[in-house]
Amino acid sequence: MMPLGVADVLLILLTALVCAAVVTCLALLVLRRARRAGLTLRLVVVGVASVLALATGVLAISAEMYLSVHDFTVLVWVLGAALLCALATAWITARAARSSVQGLTDAVRRVGEGDVVDGGTSGWREFDDLSGELAEVSARLSDARAELERLDSDRRRFLAWISHDLRTPLTAIRALAESAEEGLADPEAFPGQVRAQVETMGRMVDDLFELSRITSGSLRLRAEQVELLDVVSDAVADVRAAAGAHRVRIVQQGIDGHVLWADPHQLTRVIVNLLTNAVRHAPEGSEILVFAESPSPHRLVLAVLDHGSGVAVEDLDRMFEVGWRSDPSRTGGAAPDAVASGAGLGLAIARGLARAHGGDVFAEHTDDGFCLKVLLPVTPGS
Numbered sequence: 442m443m444p445l446g447v448a449d450v451l452l453i454l455l456t457a458l459v460c461a462a463v464v465t466c467l468a469l470l471v472l473r474r475a476r477r478a479g480l481t482l483r484l485v486v487v488g489v490a491s492v493l494a495l496a497t498g499v500l501a502i503s504a505e506m507y508l509s510v511h512d513f514t515v516l517v518w519v520l521g522a523a524l525l526c527a528l529a530t531a532w533i534t535a536r537a538a539r540s541s542v543q544g545l546t547d548a549v550r551r552v553g554e555g556d557v558v559d560g561g562t563s564g565w566r567e568f569d570d571l572s573g574e575l576a577e578v579s580a581r582l583s584d585a586r587a588e589l590e591r592l593d594s595d596r597r598r599f600l601a602w603i604s605h606d607l608r609t610p611l612t613a614i615r616a617l618a619e620s621a622e623e624g625l626a627d628p629e630a631f632p633g634q635v636r637a638q639v640e641t642m643g644r645m646v647d648d649l650f651e652l653s654r655i656t657s658g659s660l661r662l663r664a665e666q667v668e669l670l671d672v673v674s675d676a677v678a679d680v681r682a683a684a685g686a687h688r689v690r691i692v693q694q695g696i697d698g699h700v701l702w703a704d705p706h707q708l709t710r711v712i713v714n715l716l717t718n719a720v721r722h723a724p725e726g727s728e729i730l731v732f733a734e735s736p737s738p739h740r741l742v743l744a745v746l747d748h749g750s751g752v753a754v755e756d757l758d759r760m761f762e763v764g765w766r767s768d769p770s771r772t773g774g775a776a777p778d779a780v781a782s783g784a785g786l787g788l789a790i791a792r793g794l795a796r797a798h799g800g801d802v803f804a805e806h807t808d809d810g811f812c813l814k815v816l817l818p819v820t821p822g823s
Contacts, residue, residue: 453502456498457502460498460501461498464493468486481535481536485532492524499516541568545575548576552575552582555586557579557583559576560572560573595762599763614635651710652790662703664703669696669733674693680713683721689725689729690727690729692731693731694732696732702818708794708817710794711790715802718787719811722750729746739820740816742814743815744813744815746811746812749811751804754806757803757805757806760788763786788813799817800817801815802814803816
């Protein structure tokens with residue numbers, strides 16, 4: 442057998458390239474015309490085009506080599522059998538891929554309907570990865586949907602409570618106005634009674650505004666080094682009238698000597714809200730203890746302990762949610778506290794302000810009663 446010359450090799454390469462290029466162009470033309478066709482047709486076209494590119498090149502080169510009719514016929518049958526096998530393989534592969542895609546399509550539709558799907562196994566690594574990602578997304582969407590439903594329920598409940606609590610002073614003001622019109626109101630007590638109701642409404646509005654600043658992230662703290670004793674003393678002074686009305690006494694213990702980094706105005710509000718809650722629920726004639734602890738050199742815990750029964754264990758964290766109340770049927774007919782809005786916002790604001798400082802507020806039952814604790818950093822960033 443004579444070795445191939447350079448011209449023969451170039452002729453073979455050129456022939457193979459021309460045949461492959463023609464088949465590739467035809468395949469691309471078919472795929473372009475069938476842009477809206479399914480995955481099955483596309484995979485079949487690609488598989489057949491691959492075999493035809495090889496077959497046409499082999500046949501063209503064989504013709505150039507002047508094979509006998511017998512040998513050429515045998516080659517045609519062999520290539521035809523290979524083409525049929527390639528067509529069958531492409532068809533089976535396309536059907537499997539189509540089944541996997543259909544499964545993903547059904548999963549996406551179920552996710553859109555709110556279902557949680559499981560990651561399937563199709564044998565295709567890319568499809569399995571996509572199915573796993575879809576399962577994770579469906580779980581996250583389900584959690585987000587549940588959270589939105591919970592928040593919407595809290596919002597509607599909160600709006601109902603706010604409407605009720607705002608209606609209470611408005612009703613009182615209306616009754617006072619009607620009494621004044623009929624000449625039944627005490628002229629000396631009338632201005633003070635109206636002012637008390639207006640102040641109650643004002644505190645509700647202030648609490649709503651403060652809560653909106655906290656939740657929107659627009660709250661800006663003016664932190665500085667403050668003496669804890671000064672802040673606690675101011676807070677106790679703010680709630681002294683309410684404590685006297687409820688016949689409870691506030692006692693401070695271990696407060697002096699502590700210095701921390703905080704916004705004095707906002708920290709005072711945190712303590713006032715905790716004290717107000719304690720005053721409202723402490724038994725008459727009892728004491729409320731305010732004390733400080735240092736669990737670490739960088740952390741300070743300020744505690745407000747009352748001798749009330751507190752809330753159920755399962756509600757220890759929920760009591761800091763906006764508008765939460767241990768007794769939803771509680772009315773606002775009682776005399777308003779000197780500092781509380783009565784709208785169920787105090788503890789939510791206290792936790793929001795504490796977290797803005799880098800701390801937190803939590804509650805716990807102790808042997809001596811119910812305790813609210815605020816954890817605060819002693820230094821910036823601690």
